[in-house]
Amino acid sequence: MNIDHEQVVKRVIELSGGKDKLNEEMDSKLAKINEKWNQDVDAIGRILRAHLFVEHFITECLVSFNPALGNIKEARLTFSQKLTLIEGYSEETKELARGIKRLNKIRNQLAHNLSGTVTDQDKESLLSVMSFSTLRDELAKPEMPSDDNLVVLEDFAKHVGARLSSLADPNSLARRFERVFNELANKT
Template structure:
């Protein structure tokens, strides 16, 4: 007794079309190989920037919200970004850039052939121009990493004696989304 029956019949039906199947397979195999050979350095660096930023974002929220075990809540990155204040703090300066970085990471999670140079990183670039005005970057990837570095710096809470100075310095800062409504 055979484990699989009917294969002889299947082969006889497919045999007349075998050359067509092979041409189709070869065409699809070329596409597969092209995807497999995509440069993964950009993907890895975007993912690393996202993971590092999430580490500091989680710590910031845990400290500012007084939640000792914030990881047990299992918030998504987007939910954590939404919890950032939109005004009056250093974190409000980077909120939109953090959301943009998450959007970029999500694009890479769903498509392997993302061209980072074609993506909108204006929310990050604006922050970079303010805090590193003389820095020159050759690519959006370098800008993403530069933003991440600035954002991490803004998420590190200063010692209590410096917190008042930060609070005063950023008391007039407000983050707005693309249609100019204040972000909550």
Template structure:
């Protein structure tokens, strides 16, 4: 390891390279303020985005494990979120319907990780609301004006919807409901 030279000479030369004492102070203050602003992000928004992403990833992993029991332990192989998404069955219309939204949720999480920006925009909200079944359920529920809702709220609502859809595919309730629906459909008189 290289030994540090004389610290006074090092400081003096650094200040010279920065353009003198006044310019050095200005540049140092600017860099410090930028770092401080990145540190003082809205931690509530960061937490909400991360919670939504982790929540969906949990149910995505559970879905993959249950739908593909012969797969290796996904926690041991440590595949990425994107790789898990690639394992979803594109022929399952209920799952394929939510893939776009889940990928967009991952994009928002990546934006947070790479830019330290916890913003969820109206454009993000529109992406989630472009999923017809999600929007229809929101409009039919207690949130009929979801298009005007806070984008962060839309992100959270979508995360819960996506997780529920994934869970429904492999849960005991989901299996029983699907079986009952199929039986009722086959026994129903034609219209």
């Protein structure tokens, strides 16, 4: 079937109420499309990088905790499923999981509304992971660490990556945290 595209276009213009109406409608739709397209790509990239970074180390931990697990990529586990599997490993992973869940929520919001935003509430949730917040403050002294929401998110992701990546090493920072958690838990 041969379609006369000139006839199609003429009829669409007619059905739209004329060229001016069609141009007006198309401009309006293009403005809405551009609104979604013209997002803060720096913020979006930083959020996605933090999420992917943390997921990498969750996967690494999962494999380390379960050496006979097999090919984890073939299992096609979601981020949340992987987190659930490592969350109960120790008091340390349980504590980190609270902030990791918030990071996942931030990333999921990004996926649904295309807006790269880390709110003050998100920041406070990440800072409520006390081992992260306290270590971050101590390491920054005598200065104060950045209060920027995206910087806090990135610092949290790096903290999680460092702690999860060292869980397999008995002399690691993560193992020292675990030892202190266990010592304090046994005192109560």
